[in-house]
Amino acid sequence: MNAPADRKVVLVTRKTRLEELVAKYHTLQQARFYIEHLGADFTDYVQENLAYAQSLQQVSTVLRDWGRHQVLDRALLPNFLFAPDDIVIALGPDGLVANTMKYLEGQPLIGVNPEPSRWDGVLLPFEPVHLDALLRDVSRERRPTKTITMAEARLSDGQTLRAVNDLFIGPRSHTSALYDIAQGDRQEQQSSSGVIVSTGLGSTAWLKSVMTGCMALASAAGVQGAGAYTPMRWDTDHLTFAVREPFPTQRTQTTMVYGQVTKTAPLTLRSRMPEHGVIFSDGMEADFLRFTAGVEVTVSVAQAQGKLVV
Numbered sequence: 455m456n457a458p459a460d461r462k463v464v465l466v467t468r469k470t471r472l473e474e475l476v477a478k479y480h481t482l483q484q485a486r487f488y489i490e491h492l493g494a495d496f497t498d499y500v501q502e503n504l505a506y507a508q509s510l511q512q513v514s515t516v517l518r519d520w521g522r523h524q525v526l527d528r529a530l531l532p533n534f535l536f537a538p539d540d541i542v543i544a545l546g547p548d549g550l551v552a553n554t555m556k557y558l559e560g561q562p563l564i565g566v567n568p569e570p571s572r573w574d575g576v577l578l579p580f581e582p583v584h585l586d587a588l589l590r591d592v593s594r595e596r597r598p599t600k601t602i603t604m605a606e607a608r609l610s611d612g613q614t615l616r617a618v619n620d621l622f623i624g625p626r627s628h629t630s631a632l633y634d635i636a637q638g639d640r641q642e643q644q645s646s647s648g649v650i651v652s653t654g655l656g657s658t659a660w661l662k663s664v665m666t667g668c669m670a671l672a673s674a675a676g677v678q679g680a681g682a683y684t685p686m687r688w689d690t691d692h693l694t695f696a697v698r699e700p701f702p703t704q705r706t707q708t709t710m711v712y713g714q715v716t717k718t719a720p721l722t723l724r725s726r727m728p729e730h731g732v733i734f735s736d737g738m739e740a741d742f743l744r745f746t747a748g749v750e751v752t753v754s755v756a757q758a759q760g761k762l763v764v
Contacts, residue, residue, distance in 0.1 A: 461593050463517055464536060465543045466554045467510065468528040472503035502572065506545075509568035512582035513545060520589060531557050532741045541592055543585070544578075551577040552618040552655070552736045555602065555760040562592050562599060564763045576658075579764055592763055601689040602760035603653050605715075607733050607743065610750040615743050617735030618760060619656030621753060623723055623745060624648020625730045630701070632726040633745075635710055638719055642707040647698040649723065651715060651753050654686035657694060664696050692716045693755060720754035 469477070475485035489496045517523040526534055528550060536542065536558060543564045544550045551565045566585065567578035580588060591597045605617040615621070624631035624647060631648045634641065652661035665683045686694065693715040700708040715721045723745075725731045731745035745751060 460522065461539050461541055462537060463520055463523040463541045463543060463589065464534075465513060465517060465523060465525045465545060466528060466531065466550060467525060467545050468550050468553075470499075470503040470506050472499040475499065502569065505569040505572070509566070509582050510545060513543065513566065513585060516582070516585045516589070519586070528553055529740075536561055541589065546575070546578050547573045548575065548577045549737065551762070553738055555618045555762070556604060556616040556735060558760065559758055560761055562597075562761050562763050564588065564592065577762065588763070597763050599761045600764045602655055602762055603689055603691065603693075604756040604758060604760055605651050605653050605693050605735070606754055606756035607651075607735075608752050608754075609743055613743055615733060615735055615741075616756050616758070617651070617653065617656070619653060619736045620660050621651040621733060621735050622648055623651070623733050623751065623753075624698070625727065626732045626739075627730055629730060631731065632706075633731075634724045634726065635697075636722045637710065637713065637715075640710055642710055643705055643726075644697060644700055644708070644710070645703060645706040646700045649695055649697050651693050651695045651721065652686075653693055654688045654690035657685040661694060661696060664698065689759075691755065693753070695721055695753070715753055715755070717755045720752050722750060722752050724748070724750045 472485065475488065476482055479485045479488055486496050489499065531554060534557065538559065540561050541564070542554060542558060542561050543566055544554045545566050546568045551563065555563055564580060565578040566580050566582060567573055567575040570581065588597065602618060605621050607615045607621050630645050632645055635644050650660055650664060662683065662685060669683060695713055695715055697711040700711050702708045725745045725747055727745070728747050732742045733745045733751060734742040
């Protein structure tokens with residue numbers, strides 16, 4: 455491994471809402487007109503952009519003093535190759551940490567909160583002011599890290615996709631997902647709105663929303679005994695799958711709608727959708743695997759684990 459001072463730092467950034475609007479409408483004035491025409495407060499977009507720019511400037515100053523570093527936009531993550539001894543920084547919000555971690559192979563990841571008054575920062579324990587001393591500690595492996603279990607989807611042709619929060623398997627548009635689902639000796643045909651496979655970290659996000667909705671519906675319908683939902687640990691050794699809105703017909707069943715996925719008990723699905731079937735992770739719909747008729751995917755716990763600096 456390189457000496458601590460020689461280790462490269464990769465800073466992952468993302469466009470702000472204002473930058474995305476300007477890219478779409480070509481000018482700041484057009485973006486302002488669009489937002490204000492809808493009755494929204496354009497000032498909030500400007501303030502967010504300003505805060506992010508100020509944090510980016512602070513972080514960039516530290517990195518120039520550090521030496522070897524590279525700035526990477528989130529959109530380029532799927533095609534970027536990280537070196538084994540890279541130190542990676544994600545300059546918030548929380549979702550950027552998840553978006554970045556799934557492309558790493560155990561490199562330490564530092565989550566930096568660009569605007570603590572805006573972002574909860576569950577995965578962003580640091581601010582730009584902490585970064586100088588923090589990098590020196592991380593480069594010498596003097597900082598603790600938190601292990602995060604990831605999920606992995608592997609297609610029959612060898613393509614893979616990891617997830618830090620969750621995998622979604624289903625239709626790209628608002629149509630029914632048609633597929634065969636199997637685990638161990640159990641298997642059935644299903645029609646649903648798609649399948650979510652959640653990690654321990656993701657159990658506080660999309661899966662929590664799904665479970666909260668299910669429990670509220672059951673309670674409103676007079677069904678008792680559902681109990682309270684308890685999220686999993688971030689380093690738990692299993693995943694949880696949940697089928698969204700399963701629909702029973704003469705050909706489709708609804709018995710395999712919730713359960714655990716482990717390394718020894720993976721979940722397998724085979725698509726029966728001629729088109730529009732996709733698999734994406736952590737909300738990044740642009741980076742997806744095609745899941746169309748005949749394609750089989752095996753979902754299990756990923757061998758690689760995330761390493762979040764705390």
